[in-house]
Amino acid sequence: MSEAPPTTPPTEAAPVHEGTATPRPTMSRKSVGASQRTAPDRFTPPEPPALEVRDLSVYYGKKMALSGVSMQIPVKKITALIGPSGCGKSTLLRSLNRMNDLIPGARITGAVDYHGHNLYGNSVDPVEVRRRIGMVFQKPNPFPKSIFENVAFGARVNGYKGDYNELVERSLRQAALWDEVKDDLKKSGLALSGGQQQRLCIARALAVEPEIILMDEPCSALDPIATLKIEELMRQLARDYTIVIVTHNMQQAARVSDYTGFFLAGEAAYGQLIEYGPTEEIFTTPMDPRTEDYITGRFG
Amino acid sequence: MPREQFHRQIEALMDSVLEMGSMVDHAVDRAIQALLDRDPVMAQAVVRDDAALNAKNFECQNDCVHLLAQQAPMARDLRLIVSVTAIMTDLERMGDHAEGIARIVLMMQDEPLVKPLIDIPIMAGHARDMSRNAVQAFVDQDINAAFLVGSADDVVDRLYDQIYQDLIQVMIGDPSTIEPSTHLLWVAHNLERIADRATNIAERTVYSATGNLPQMDVSSY
Ligand SMILES: Nc1ncnc2c1ncn2[C@@H]1O[C@H](COP(=O)(O)OP(=O)(O)O)[C@@H](O)[C@H]1O
Numbered sequence: 001m002s003e004a005p006p007t008t009p010p011t012e013a014a015p016v017h018e019g020t021a022t023p024r025p026t027m028s029r030k031s032v033g034a035s036q037r038t039a040p041d042r043f044t045p046p047e048p049p050a051l052e053v054r055d056l057s058v059y060y061g062k063k064m065a066l067s068g069v070s071m072q073i074p075v076k077k078i079t080a081l082i083g084p085s086g087c088g089k090s091t092l093l094r095s096l097n098r099m100n101d102l103i104p105g106a107r108i109t110g111a112v113d114y115h116g117h118n119l120y121g122n123s124v125d126p127v128e129v130r131r132r133i134g135m136v137f138q139k140p141n142p143f144p145k146s147i148f149e150n151v152a153f154g155a156r157v158n159g160y161k162g163d164y165n166e167l168v169e170r171s172l173r174q175a176a177l178w179d180e181v182k183d184d185l186k187k188s189g190l191a192l193s194g195g196q197q198q199r200l201c202i203a204r205a206l207a208v209e210p211e212i213i214l215m216d217e218p219c220s221a222l223d224p225i226a227t228l229k230i231e232e233l234m235r236q237l238a239r240d241y242t243i244v245i246v247t248h249n250m251q252q253a254a255r256v257s258d259y260t261g262f263f264l265a266g267e268a269a270y271g272q273l274i275e276y277g278p279t280e281e282i283f284t285t286p287m288d289p290r291t292e293d294y295i296t297g298r299f300g
Numbered sequence: 301m302p303r304e305q306f307h308r309q310i311e312a313l314m315d316s317v318l319e320m321g322s323m324v325d326h327a328v329d330r331a332i333q334a335l336l337d338r339d340p341v342m343a344q345a346v347v348r349d350d351a352a353l354n355a356k357n358f359e360c361q362n363d364c365v366h367l368l369a370q371q372a373p374m375a376r377d378l379r380l381i382v383s384v385t386a387i388m389t390d391l392e393r394m395g396d397h398a399e400g401i402a403r404i405v406l407m408m409q410d411e412p413l414v415k416p417l418i419d420i421p422i423m424a425g426h427a428r429d430m431s432r433n434a435v436q437a438f439v440d441q442d443i444n445a446a447f448l449v450g451s452a453d454d455v456v457d458r459l460y461d462q463i464y465q466d467l468i469q470v471m472i473g474d475p476s477t478i479e480p481s482t483h484l485l486w487v488a489h490n491l492e493r494i495a496d497r498a499t500n501i502a503e504r505t506v507y508s509a510t511g512n513l514p515q516m517d518v519s520s521y
C-alpha cells in the first residue's frame with residue numbers, strides 16, 4: 001500500500017490471457033482524451049504559450065534556488081505551482097515578471113519568452129514587463145488611500161489619459177468588488193475586509209490592463225468564504241487573462257487550476273520542476289512517485 | 301508521515317473489504333452446502349444473514365463518504381476509496397446471489413435430483429476461489445493477481461456452458477424434469493454471476509493501482 005503504483009501498463013504486466021487470441025481491451029487514461037505525457041516533467045499544454053520558461057535557473061548570491069525549469073504557461077488558463085515551502089515557487093513566479101530584479105544578489109540563467117522575446121533580453125524594460133505581467137501578493141497590500149485611488153494608482157503612474165471613473169468601475173467590476181464598494185469609493189482601502197482588500201489589489205492589477213496575472217498564495221490570509229470568492233473570481237478572469245498561482249493549498253490548486261506544476265527541493269537543496277500536467281491528471285494519476293507522495297500526504 | 305490518522309482509516313477500509321469478502325465466501329459456501337445436504341434450515345440461515353451483508357456494505361460506503369468529505373483524498377488514495385465503494389457493491393450483490401441459491405434450495409424442497417451434483421460444486425469452488433483471490437488482490441493492490449482472476453472467469457463460463465447443455469439434454473429426454481432442471485440451472489446462473497462480480501473486483505484493483513480500467517472479460521451471459 002505504501003509503495004508507488006506500478007508504472008508498467010497492465011497490458012504488459014499481465015499474464016497472457018489463456019485461450020483467447022484477441023487482445024484484452026484496456027480503458028486507459030489515454031482513451032478518455034487525457035494528455036499523453038511521456039515523462040512527468042515533459043508536458044506541452046495544447047493552448048499556445050503566454051510564457052515559455054526555458055531552462056531557467058535562479059540564484060540568490062552563490063546559492064542556487066531553482067534549477068533548470070522548462071515549462072510553457074498556456075494562454076488564458078490557470079496554471080498552479082505547488083510544492084513544499086522553500087521549493088522555489090515564489091522564486092519562479094517572481095522571475096516571470098522580473099520582480100527578482102528588485103532582490104539584491106538575485107541572478108538568473110536561461111530565458112522566459114513572452115511574445116517571442118526573452119523578458120531578460122537587453123532591450124527589455126522591466127517596468128513595462130511588470131505592467132503587462134501583474135502580481136498579486138499573499139498579504140493584501142492596499143495603499144492607505146481611497147478605494148478609487150488604489151485602483152487608479154497604477155494607471156496614473158503609467159500616464160493613463162482615458163476616463164478614470166470608467167477605468168475604476170470596470171476594474172472593480174472585473175474584480176467582483178464593484179457592487180460592494182460602489183457607494184463608498186472614497187473610503188480608505190484599508191477599511192475593507194481582508195477578502196475585499198485582496199479583490200481591491202486584483203482590481204488595481206487589472207487597471208493597468210495586463211495580459212498575465214501572477215498570484216503568490218493570494219488566499220493564505222483569507223477566511224474560507226473570502227477564499228472561495230477569490231477562486232470564483234479567478235475562474236472568471238481566466239476568460240480574458242492568463243493566470244499563474246502559487247498555492248500551498250492543494251485543494252485550491254485542484255479546484256481552481258487547469259494545469260499544475262509540482263516542484264521539490266530535494267537533497268540538492270535547489271528547487272526543480274518534478275511534474276507538470278493537466279490538473280485532473282496530477283491529482284488522480286500522477287506519474288512521479290514524489291508527486292504522489294506529496295499530494296497524498298506521505299511526504300516528509 | 302503527516303497523515304497517519306487518514307492512512308489508518310484507509311487500512312480500516314481494507315479490513316472492511318476483507319471482512320465483507322469472507323462474509324460473502326461463507327454465504328456462498330453455506331448456500332452450496334444447503335443444496336448438497338438439502339438442508340432448509342441452513343438455507344433459511346443464509347437468507348436471513350444476507351441482512352448483515354447489506355448492513356456491512358452500507359456502513360463501509362458511509363465510511364468512504366466520510367473520508368472523501370473530511371480528508372479530500374488525492375491520487376492513489378482517491379482511486380482506492382472510490383474503488384472500495386464499487387467493490388463493496390459487487391460483494392453485496394455476490395451475497396444476493398448466495399441468498400438466491402439458498403432460496404432455490406428452499407423452493408426445491410424434497411424434489412429428486414435430476415442428475416448427480418458434480419459440476420455445480422466444482423463451479424462453486426472456482427467462483428469462491430475467484431472471489432477470495434480478487435479481494436486479496438485488491439487488498440494487496442496486486443495487479444498480476446487481479447489479471448489471474450480475470451482469466452479464471454473463462455473456466456467458470458465453460459462450466460456453466462457444460463451444465464446448461466447437460467440440463468437441456470435431461471429436459472429434452474424427460475419433460476417432467478423441466479422444473480427441477482430449471483432450479484439447478486438457476487443455481488449455476490447465480491454462480492456464474494458471482495464469478496463475474498469477482499472479475500469486476502479484479503478490474504477495480506487494476507484501476508486502483510494504476511488509474512487504468514481494464515475490461516477483463518466480456519461474459520457471454
Ligand atoms: N530574497 C532571498 N534571498 C535569499 N534567498 C532566498 C530569497 N528568497 C528565497 N530564497 C531562498 O530560495 C529558496 C526558494 O524560496 P521560495 O522561492 O520563497 O520558495 P517557496 O515560495 O516555494 O516557498 C529557499 O531556499 C529560500 O530560502
Ligand SMILES: [Mg+2]
Nearest residue numbers: 089090091246
Ligand atoms: Mg512562496
